[in-house]
Amino acid sequence: MSEMTNPDTSRRVPASQQAMSVPVPGNLDAIGATVGVNIDGVDVKVPLGTTILDAAKQAGIKIPTLCHHADLCVAGVCRICSVEVEGQRTLQASCSFPVTTPIKVKTHTQKVRQARRHILDLMLSEHCGDCYTCGRNGNCELQTLAKEYGVDSFRFGHVEKPVHEIDRSSYSVVRDNNKCILCRRCVRTCLDLQEVGTIEVLGRSHQSHIGTFLDKPLGDVVCINCGQCINRCPTGALRANDQTDEVWAAIEDPKKHVVIQTAPSPRAAIGECFGMEPGTAMTFELNTALKMAGFDQVFDTNFSADLTILEEGTELLLRLKQALLLREPGAVFPQFTSCSPGWIKYLEHFYPEYIPNLSTAKSPQQMFGAVIKTYYAEKQGIDPKDIVTVALMPCSAKKFECNRPEMADSGHKDVDFGLTTRELAKMISEAGIDLPRLPKSDFDSPFGTPSGSGVIFGATGGVMEAALRTVIELVVGVKVEDLFEHADIKPVRGFEGVRYVELAIPQVGPVPDLLKPLFPSWDFLKGATLKVAIAHGTANAKKVMEDIKAGGQFSKCHFIEFMGCPGGCLGGGGQPIPTTPEIRQARAKAIYAEDSAYEIRKSHENPDVLKIYTEFLTEGPCGHKSHKLLHTHYTPRGKYIE
Amino acid sequence: MLMTAHERLAGEIRDLVQKLGRNRSSLVPILQEVQKQHHRIGTYAMQVIADELGIHPVEVQSVVSFYAFLDGKPQGKFVIRLCRTISCDMNGKKRVARQLENDLGITFGETTKDRHFTLEWTNCMGLCDQGPAMLVNDRLYTKVTPEKVHEILEECRRTFGVHATERKEAHLA
Amino acid sequence: MSSIQTYTQATPEAGLKRALGMSRPDIIHEMNESGLKGRGGAGFPVGGKWNFAASAKSEKKYIICNADEGEPGTFKDRVVLQEHADLVFEGMTIAAKAVGSREGILFLRGEYTDLREHLEDTLQRRREQKLLGDNIQGSGVDFDIRVFIGAGAYICGEETALIECLEGNRGEPRNRPPYPVNTGFNGHPSVVNNVESLASAACIMGRGADWWKTMGTAKSTGMKLFSISGDCARPGVYEFDLGVTVADILKEVGGEGAKAVQVGGASGRCIPPSEYARSIAYEDIPTGGGSLIVFGQQRDMLDVLENFMDFFGDESCGQCTPCRVGNLKLLEGVKLLRAGKCSMSYLKELCALGETMQIASKCGLGQSSPNAFLSVVAHFRDEIMGRTYSQA
Numbered sequence A: 001m002s003e004m005t006n007p008d009t010s011r012r013v014p015a016s017q018q019a020m021s022v023p024v025p026g027n028l029d030a031i032g033a034t035v036g037v038n039i040d041g042v043d044v045k046v047p048l049g050t051t052i053l054d055a056a057k058q059a060g061i062k063i064p065t066l067c068h069h070a071d072l073c074v075a076g077v078c079r080i081c082s083v084e085v086e087g088q089r090t091l092q093a094s095c096s097f098p099v100t101t102p103i104k105v106k107t108h109t110q111k112v113r114q115a116r117r118h119i120l121d122l123m124l125s126e127h128c129g130d131c132y133t134c135g136r137n138g139n140c141e142l143q144t145l146a147k148e149y150g151v152d153s154f155r156f157g158h159v160e161k162p163v164h165e166i167d168r169s170s171y172s173v174v175r176d177n178n179k180c181i182l183c184r185r186c187v188r189t190c191l192d193l194q195e196v197g198t199i200e201v202l203g204r205s206h207q208s209h210i211g212t213f214l215d216k217p218l219g220d221v222v223c224i225n226c227g228q229c230i231n232r233c234p235t236g237a238l239r240a241n242d243q244t245d246e247v248w249a250a251i252e253d254p255k256k257h258v259v260i261q262t263a264p265s266p267r268a269a270i271g272e273c274f275g276m277e278p279g280t281a282m283t284f285e286l287n288t289a290l291k292m293a294g295f296d297q298v299f300d301t302n303f304s305a306d307l308t309i310l311e312e313g314t315e316l317l318l319r320l321k322q323a324l325l326l327r328e329p330g331a332v333f334p335q336f337t338s339c340s341p342g343w344i345k346y347l348e349h350f351y352p353e354y355i356p357n358l359s360t361a362k363s364p365q366q367m368f369g370a371v372i373k374t375y376y377a378e379k380q381g382i383d384p385k386d387i388v389t390v391a392l393m394p395c396s397a398k399k400f401e402c403n404r405p406e407m408a409d410s411g412h413k414d415v416d417f418g419l420t421t422r423e424l425a426k427m428i429s430e431a432g433i434d435l436p437r438l439p440k441s442d443f444d445s446p447f448g449t450p451s452g453s454g455v456i457f458g459a460t461g462g463v464m465e466a467a468l469r470t471v472i473e474l475v476v477g478v479k480v481e482d483l484f485e486h487a488d489i490k491p492v493r494g495f496e497g498v499r500y501v502e503l504a505i506p507q508v509g510p511v512p513d514l515l516k517p518l519f520p521s522w523d524f525l526k527g528a529t530l531k532v533a534i535a536h537g538t539a540n541a542k543k544v545m546e547d548i549k550a551g552g553q554f555s556k557c558h559f560i561e562f563m564g565c566p567g568g569c570l571g572g573g574g575q576p577i578p579t580t581p582e583i584r585q586a587r588a589k590a591i592y593a594e595d596s597a598y599e600i601r602k603s604h605e606n607p608d609v610l611k612i613y614t615e616f617l618t619e620g621p622c623g624h625k626s627h628k629l630l631h632t633h634y635t636p637r638g639k640y641i642e
Numbered sequence B: 001m002l003m004t005a006h007e008r009l010a011g012e013i014r015d016l017v018q019k020l021g022r023n024r025s026s027l028v029p030i031l032q033e034v035q036k037q038h039h040r041i042g043t044y045a046m047q048v049i050a051d052e053l054g055i056h057p058v059e060v061q062s063v064v065s066f067y068a069f070l071d072g073k074p075q076g077k078f079v080i081r082l083c084r085t086i087s088c089d090m091n092g093k094k095r096v097a098r099q100l101e102n103d104l105g106i107t108f109g110e111t112t113k114d115r116h117f118t119l120e121w122t123n124c125m126g127l128c129d130q131g132p133a134m135l136v137n138d139r140l141y142t143k144v145t146p147e148k149v150h151e152i153l154e155e156c157r158r159t160f161g162v163h164a165t166e167r168k169e170a171h172l173a
Numbered sequence C: 001m002s003s004i005q006t007y008t009q010a011t012p013e014a015g016l017k018r019a020l021g022m023s024r025p026d027i028i029h030e031m032n033e034s035g036l037k038g039r040g041g042a043g044f045p046v047g048g049k050w051n052f053a054a055s056a057k058s059e060k061k062y063i064i065c066n067a068d069e070g071e072p073g074t075f076k077d078r079v080v081l082q083e084h085a086d087l088v089f090e091g092m093t094i095a096a097k098a099v100g101s102r103e104g105i106l107f108l109r110g111e112y113t114d115l116r117e118h119l120e121d122t123l124q125r126r127r128e129q130k131l132l133g134d135n136i137q138g139s140g141v142d143f144d145i146r147v148f149i150g151a152g153a154y155i156c157g158e159e160t161a162l163i164e165c166l167e168g169n170r171g172e173p174r175n176r177p178p179y180p181v182n183t184g185f186n187g188h189p190s191v192v193n194n195v196e197s198l199a200s201a202a203c204i205m206g207r208g209a210d211w212w213k214t215m216g217t218a219k220s221t222g223m224k225l226f227s228i229s230g231d232c233a234r235p236g237v238y239e240f241d242l243g244v245t246v247a248d249i250l251k252e253v254g255g256e257g258a259k260a261v262q263v264g265g266a267s268g269r270c271i272p273p274s275e276y277a278r279s280i281a282y283e284d285i286p287t288g289g290g291s292l293i294v295f296g297q298q299r300d301m302l303d304v305l306e307n308f309m310d311f312f313g314d315e316s317c318g319q320c321t322p323c324r325v326g327n328l329k330l331l332e333g334v335k336l337l338r339a340g341k342c343s344m345s346y347l348k349e350l351c352a353l354g355e356t357m358q359i360a361s362k363c364g365l366g367q368s369s370p371n372a373f374l375s376v377v378a379h380f381r382d383e384i385m386g387r388t389y390s391q392a
Ligand SMILES: Cc1cc2nc3c(=O)[nH]c(=O)nc-3n(C[C@H](O)[C@H](O)[C@H](O)COP(=O)(O)O)c2cc1C
Pocket: C037, C038, C039, C040, C041, C042, C043, C044, C046, C066, C067, C068, C069, C070, C071, C154, C155, C156, C157, C158, C159, C160, C192, C193, C194, C195, C197, C198, C363, C364, C365
């Protein structure tokens, strides 16, 4: 297996919001040198060009920020991080001021404190919202600063009546511009980090506001529902569409059998909502909590993740067979993964001509929904119309996905509600349950076997790793452990935006029974080299897609994993706020640790999955029933709107 | 050959992009040209421009909404901009403004129903020593009085008559 | 007839011809010697700016003439472009030689579109005269200039906002540093100079730094153009040596007995009669763009303030909090004062806010927009406080 270099990862941002390369005075060779800064009397040495904000962090001094975000380019618009730099007439925004010469900085003089207080007063004068009734109460950066700076009155007034209509048109994201402080983090997220370009600043001066194209409702414009903007909004201006009331109502309804599936990423992150360190997995405590909250059954989404590997993997093998063995035209490569609903909608809007490349396999969430309302309902003897399926997901786009009209192959809405990690945390708190202290309990059968290959779906590269584990064992016929220590396929892991990996198939093994009806032998794959790639965040997806369009390296791939969100699902738009690269790193660690700890770590070894192929999907992967229940089609949407 | 209005507009924009360059730096000149030809930068135009330059429509709108001389809403054939800056103000801009509103039957920020005139304020036009100053499309008028307003509007209407027939013929052809 | 003697008397192309025969450091040295400071408002030494750009390493460099003159009450650049366009282009060409640039852009504000034809014609003629284009006057210097028309935004006069506009973005000022001389248009070093700065630079190159220094004061050398409007008998563009007193100017333009004078446009300061003896120079009352608006005794200073604050409320780019919301609060304050409903404590709060805006705003607009408010409150408190409602 060999790794190759990545394509260019430079970003496109309006220059006014860009952290530009800093010219170094004097000797250009001095790049890489350090410079001394004195901040509030503390001396630190930092690399040339470091911002005052970062230097202060190093000195252990906290400077408040609002428009700054670790994932985004510098904006320097809110001015709350202003500090005094000796010799400068005006205050300087520490987030954007690069240190290139030795300077003296003061971060909390009277002047600075007064300015910050004024800035807060001005923001609050325009911020219409009542903390009690806000979803971000207790987790709002504006609120925190107001407290820290002792805001005791609205010195410059306060808007009492909302001036903007709340936009509830989207299944996933609710926009309330009344609470917007124009920090533009959402704009930088959407335009730069995600390259979707749904929202921008419209108008000038005091008329400026964050708007969509033509100020249309979010549900009517090109938006992929990834919710990354929500994760980066400092206030309650952006939030996920909350469906906890509906879920409570279902739980309370004695006629309803309410089942919940939990995805790995929320389990690795929900502890953050309860004050735990990022990276503390709560998988089995959560099972207990969900039962206490009143869910009838708790299932592990890993089951359907493994199911996805078999369906999607078989689809890939079929495409390869068509191309290599039958030499038929029409086999479309590379095959794209289809688990991420944000990515799906991105492709439908921006690259609809590539829909044939998408695997027709549904996402694990939707597969599970369909299975519950058919196989499970039958097995338990429950009328599917009385079953309510809830999915705990790290994702806001899952809300849109479960409402797609085509997602009703069971004859009912396959998944009734997609809940985000944040919504579920709220339900648990509401129920007075102290999650971190709960005893552990197992998932319910028949979908209760913990599986490592399903867990790693939560991290970028995880789907690919799970797929490769299965391909190596089922096709190459060797143990993954023989090739990769502890079956950890490290080359596909990590947070590099785009990754490319090749897997040579020097030999082939016997075809397992499950796949015999489709493949008499693997000989057609002998000597082939499987080329795969991974991209996470739609900005990276775009790079790969443009490369494919141009006939570049990635167009020669066989299989590409795309995740809509940076970091994969663990960085999803439904995850706890805040999010930073470090937090995502910690969640990934928790996910890989969970994988390591499980006995079953390969999708094709998941006994529950094997069982469903003997009991229910008897034609095997990609058979008729699979196709009806577990596969779907897509809608070319394009990017033009009326 | 039969072309829809959309196709014609898209073709026009493509020609412009060809001429001015397919990069973001051409955005403002392209928008200015479209504004001049069509008296607005319409929804479809913004999307085509975005597509051509490889940016997003909302980015184009963001730029359009920033600049006073670019407009997403349809404007009149004659855009009248009266300077509201202090020197013109002191020289009697208020009376000129009232006369304009009276003669056109609209207030500032509006366009006449026949789409002939749009009335707007502008900030300083650098004619402070000859105020009140007024801009009609690209043409300057200084020391405007309420009396002169009528003359200027009549002048516009006369040229408009000519243009109206030209347009009609073009349309028929 | 032009009222600008210095420009009228300049020998055409003398400065350019001299510069073409000089080395880059010598040109910059001459500019430094002259002490010419930028005439666009910020007053940064022209020679210093050219020097930064000259020492920046880059394939491409740009000379940008800032003709976005949008400061209320300022119109000298319009007159210069109309009557002395050649001098401006000459100055740009000299700057190009000094920093090693091949491309110039004249950023003309949209409101001045009527000048475009004249400017394009002038450029064409200069090309034909081999004053522009490849190998100018056989010197081996290649340089050409294009005209870019703004789209109607005062803030685009701010040099980094101007560059944003050139790049096809909203005209929102950038974080500085880095400065345009290092990272300007499309990332290349760019010199942004005011129209008058460039025209005067051409004169200086023609007649020498020593001649320039015979005018003005030691710290504020040379002459400066002033746009004069408002309540005076003879408004127009005037040329005065720096260091001239407000009273002298008022006498010259027939504005004696004025109640107040606004120096430097809307973002400048309001000067009361008690200070008419002060001089206009970098060391005393800053010139700003060099505009004087004269207010007669009959003027209501709150009318004036409201007009100014309206302007800033409209023209702030809106990206930073102090300016976007602050200007609105100051405008509301003026309205409260007019209605006679502003308490002294709130007025003080507003003044403190103004001071915050001056130091915490991202660019010069928000940093200077409270000037008028603060100076009117300081000097005309009697007039503005305790109004009865009927005056509103
Ligand atoms: C809000 C604002 C508006 C400005 N408008 C102008 C302008 O219209 N013309 C100008 O030459 N400079 C203007 N400037 C100053 C420019 O930023 C810049 O300093 C100047 O063009 C540099 O040229 P100079 O050094 O020759 O003066 C403005 C600055 C600010 C902050």
